[in-house]
Amino acid sequence: MTRERERRTGGAYFRGVYEERPALLDGAVLWTRTAGPATDAVRPVLPDGCMDLIWADGRLLVAGPDTHAYVPGEVAARYAGIRFAPGDAPGFLGVPAHELRDRRVALGALWGEAEARRLGERITDAPDPARALDEAVRLRAAGAPASDPVLRAVVARLAAGRSVAETADAVGIGARQLHRRSLDAFGYGPKTLARVLRLQRALALVLAGAPYAEAAVRAGCADQAHLARETRALAGTTLGAYVAGAAESANSETPEPSGSRTTA
CATH class of the missing domain: 1.10.10.60 (Homeodomain-like)
Incomplete structure (x- = not known):
């Protein structure tokens, strides 16, 4: 569903079309964002207890848990993201959340460049990158530790x-x-x-x-x-x-x- 709400997009919020719906992974949310005009304002992100896996114009990155408002970084034209419920992302990512606190990290730094590149290319080449990301997360989560x-x-x-x-x-x-x-x-x-x-x-x-x-x-x-x-x-x-x-x-x-x- 489309909501008038800004979400985490690799460290920035900006005007444009935002949509979200329940992800295939229990408790997670799948969201998409397309950018508005270049002159539109970019806004900081507030802490929300969540972590996100984000596809941004072909790049895959992880938005770690914030303890303060995050200063905007570069803005991509298209985003798709999986927002994990608090506490669910570390088991999926294979890294303790405190190592990602107040950070935006390329997925390749966590999973290896080759694996992250293959996944990013598969999502980018899909007719619907958001759906491809959603399915990829569901499949990988099946082999990850269950949420506590x-x-x-x-x-x-x-x-x-x-x-x-x-x-x-x-x-x-x-x-x-x-x-x-x-x-x-x-x-x-x-x-x-x-x-x-x-x-x-x-x-x-x-x-x-x-x-x-x-x-x-x-x-x-x-x-x-x-x-x-x-x-x-x-x-x-x-x-x-x-x-x-x-x-x-x-x-x-x-x-x-x-x-x-x-x-x-």
Whole structure:
């Protein structure tokens, strides 16, 4: 389905046509993007707890987990990507998430240049690169380690606003073990993941029309000032600038996806 929402595209968000639908891999999302006019604005990406495998004009790269707004890089004309649910990508990629934290890495650096080149050529030569990428991920994932149900439970509880301590008790593992496993699965500790997911909840509420103070409390922040600090720290902007950027996107003559993962 087409959504007015900007997504991760190798470190940049830009105006154009964005579409997403459920991927063949359980819990993942398949998305595509075609660029708008060269004069359109490019926007940073906000942390969302996810990792992506991206085909960009024939290149394959991995977008690792972000801890802060990512400064835009070069922009391709066409993208197709698989957005993995938090914690699912490391088993597929064969590398701990913390090694990719705040990085965009060519797939060849992880799988070897020859294998990555063959896969990239197969996807590029396909009539529908997005479908080819989707199928390639499904096939490879069949031989990869299964997602850890404990870590999926961790994500679910933190996304629902539960504390790290309460989450550790609920899943039956100690705080140190949870931190160690979170580094491998998410790229950072559970406290950082909780902050990222909380900010996503708060900004979604703000965009839905909730007053800042109400959005802050409903998302799990102490108050509006707390949300303002988290927005500055993680998104690199203010709440006012974030909302203004979303409004500008909504009113643009060139439809520009906007959402809780981008910043003005």
